[in-house]
Amino acid sequence: MTTFVNASSRQISSTHARTAGRSIARRARNSLLLATGAALAFSGLGAIGAPAAQAAATDSSGFIYTDNGTSVSIQGCDATCSGESVTIPSTITVGGNILPVTSVATNGWSQVGQITSMTIPNSVTTLGNGLHENRASIVSVVFAPNSYATIAEYGLALGSLTSVTLPDHLAAVPRGLVADASQLTSIVLPNTVTSIGYAPFTYSGITSVNLPTSLVSTGYRSFAGMNLGAVTLPPNVTYVGEDSFNNAHITSLTLNSALTTIDGHGFQNNQITSLTLPASLRTIGYQAFQTNSLTSLTIPATVTSIESYAFAYNNFTSTPTVPGGTTVGTGVFASSGTSNGWLWSSLDGSSASITGCDATCSGASVTIPSTINGKPVTAVATAGWTQTGTITSMTIPNSVTTLGNGLHENRASIVSVVFAPNSYATIAEYGL
Numbered sequence: 281m282t283t284f285v286n287a288s289s290r291q292i293s294s295t296h297a298r299t300a301g302r303s304i305a306r307r308a309r310n311s312l313l314l315a316t317g318a319a320l321a322f323s324g325l326g327a328i329g330a331p332a333a334q335a336a337a338t339d340s341s342g343f344i345y346t347d348n349g350t351s352v353s354i355q356g357c358d359a360t361c362s363g364e365s366v367t368i369p370s371t372i373t374v375g376g377n378i379l380p381v382t383s384v385a386t387n388g389w390s391q392v393g394q395i396t397s398m399t400i401p402n403s404v405t406t407l408g409n410g411l412h413e414n415r416a417s418i419v420s421v422v423f424a425p426n427s428y429a430t431i432a433e434y435g436l437a438l439g440s441l442t443s444v445t446l447p448d449h450l451a452a453v454p455r456g457l458v459a460d461a462s463q464l465t466s467i468v469l470p471n472t473v474t475s476i477g478y479a480p481f482t483y484s485g486i487t488s489v490n491l492p493t494s495l496v497s498t499g500y501r502s503f504a505g506m507n508l509g510a511v512t513l514p515p516n517v518t519y520v521g522e523d524s525f526n527n528a529h530i531t532s533l534t535l536n537s538a539l540t541t542i543d544g545h546g547f548q549n550n551q552i553t554s555l556t557l558p559a560s561l562r563t564i565g566y567q568a569f570q571t572n573s574l575t576s577l578t579i580p581a582t583v584t585s586i587e588s589y590a591f592a593y594n595n596f597t598s599t600p601t602v603p604g605g606t607t608v609g610t611g612v613f614a615s616s617g618t619s620n621g622w623l624w625s626s627l628d629g630s631s632a633s634i635t636g637c638d639a640t641c642s643g644a645s646v647t648i649p650s651t652i653n654g655k656p657v658t659a660v661a662t663a664g665w666t667q668t669g670t671i672t673s674m675t676i677p678n679s680v681t682t683l684g685n686g687l688h689e690n691r692a693s694i695v696s697v698v699f700a701p702n703s704y705a706t707i708a709e710y711g712l
Contacts, residue, residue, distance in 0.1 A: 362393025642669025661686030
C-alpha cells in the first residue's frame with residue numbers, strides 16, 4: 281500500500297520540527313546559564329549580592345589588615361614589628377578612602393619575631409582572641425586612653441606578657457583574660473568594670489588585684505588562689521559567683537549592704553575570723569564559708585536559703601541560730617576536731633560522733649567521753665574510724681545511741697568493748 285503525504289503536510293511537519301528544536305536549544309541554554317550562575321555563586325566569583333571579601337594587605341608600617349569597605353581589622357604584623365614598640369594605626373587608607381581601624385586579632389593573627397610593646401588606639405572597639413590562639417609573642421599591651429574596647433575570652437592570655445594597661449572604659453572582664461600569663465604579676469581593673477568572668481587570672485603571676493567600685497558581680501573562680509588579705513566588697517556587688525574567692529587567703533572580710541547571693545564555695549578555705557552578714561542577703565550557697573575560722577555568727581531574718589555545709593568546719597563556740605522559715609541543707613554547721621586524743625565530728629552542731637583515737641589510746645583501757653567540745657556524744661564509728669595501735673578496753677557511755685560499722689570496716693584493733701549500764705544504743709550490722 282502506498283501512502284501519500286502532500287506538500288502542505290510536509291511543510292507543517294518541518295515547521296513543528298524547527299520550533300521544537302529551537303525550544304529544546306533554548307531550554308538547554310537556560311539550563312547551562314543557571315548551572316553556570318550557581319557554580320559562580322557557590323565559588324564566590326559571580327554571586328549577586330554582597331561583594332567578595334577583600335584579601336589581606338600590608339600597610340607601610342608592616343601591619344597586616346583586611347577591610348570590609350567601611351572599616352579595617354588588623355590581623356598581624358610582618359618583620360617590621362619584630363623587636364619594636366609599635367602603635368596600631370587608628371586609620372588606614374584603602375583605595376583612596378580613609379577607613380577607621382575598629383578591630384584587632386578578630387580573625388587570627390600573624391606575626392614575625394617578638395613585639396616589645398603594642399599600643400591599641402581608641403578607634404578599636406574589639407580585641408579578638410587571635411593573639412592567644414596563635415601564641416603571639418608580645419611583652420606589653422597598652423590600650424590608649426578613652427578606650428571602650430571589649431576583649432574576647434582569653435584575649436590577652438599570652439605567656440610572654442609582663443605588662444598590660446586595660447581599656448579605661450572596660451565593662452566586663454572576660455573569661456581567661458590573662459590566663460597562663462605567668463610573667464604578668466600585676467593588673468589594674470578600671471572603675472568601669474561591672475562583671476568579672478570565669479577564672480580570668482588563673483595560672484597567671486597575679487596574686488592580688490583591686491576590686492573596682494563599679495563591680496556588680498563576680499564569676500567562677502574570679503579571684504581563687506590569690507593572696508588578698510583584707511577584702512571589702514564594693515558597694516554595688518549583688519552576686520558573688522561560685523568559687524569566686526575560694527582559697528584567696530582572706531584574713532578579714534567586709535560584706536556590702538547590696539549583696540543578695542553568695543554562690544557555692546564563694547569564700548571557702550580562707551582565714552576569716554569574724555563576719556557580719558548584711559540584711560540584703562537572701563541565699564548562701566553550698567560550702568560558701570566552709571573551712572574558715574569563724575567563732576560566732578548572726579544570720580539575718582532576710583536569708584531564705586542556706587545550702588549544705590555553708591558554714592561547716594569553722595570554730596563556733598555555739599551553734600548559730602537559723603531564722604524560722606529558712607530552708608537549711610545538710611551539715612550547715614558541721615564541725616570536727618580532736619580532744620584529749622579523741623577524733624570527733626558533728627554534722628548538725630548539736631551532737632558529736634567519735635570517729636577514732638590517736639596514739640593516746642594505744643595499749644590503754646579508755647572510756648569514750650559523754651560530751652566533747654560542748655556537744656553530747658551520741659554516736660561512735662558512724663563516719664569511719666581511725667586508730668593507732670591496739671586499744672586494750674573501750675567503754676562506751678550511755679549517751680551513745682548508735683554504734684556504726686566503722687570499727688569493722690576499718691579493722692579496728694580492740695580487745696574488749698563495754699557498753700556502760702543503762703545503755704539503749706543500737707549496733708549496726710557487723711558493728712563489733
